[in-house]
């Protein structure tokens with residue numbers, strides 16, 4: 703199992719329709735590749751988390767990097783997990799209305815912002831574990 707999280711900046715702002723179209727299309731493609739994860743968007747910035755087989759995830763990431771709708775600013779990879787964090791999310795749109803704990807997202811954004819200067823990327827994965835845990839406890843749909 704291989705996972706990565708990246709942040710990017712949209713070239714033009716995305717509205718709800720564009721975001722849900724992107725997620726629906728992505729979910730269809732990801733299902734075929736057995737890739738799961740989520741997409742978060744706020745104020746022109748994306749955070750996407752992807753997990754699955756290494757070659758498939760890196761293949762998808764190279765397409766995402768070339769996508770002219772955004773500029774990827776940071777990619778952080780994680781190897782060696784045995785289980786998926788979000789087995790039911792082909793590409794879940796993690797939007798504000800569904801997120802009961804903005805602190806997780808806030809922390810997430812801070813970590814991405816500072817991780818270039820911090821060598822401790824473990825914190826990022828701990829935040830994701832919390833998100834996955836809350837998902838499993840059905841506090842997040």
Ligand SMILES: Cc1cc2nc3c(=O)[nH]c(=O)nc-3n(C[C@H](O)[C@H](O)[C@H](O)COP(=O)(O)O)c2cc1C
Pocket residue numbers: 710724727728729731732741748750762765766767769771772793
């Ligand atoms: C923020 C963002 C996230 C994306 N996430 C995915 C994704 O999870 N799965 C996917 O197949 N395409 C995703 N895409 C679309 C890809 O970048 C790309 O357009 C798509 O895979 C088709 O690639 P192709 O035109 O090279 O065939 C995303 C695009 C953006 C801008």
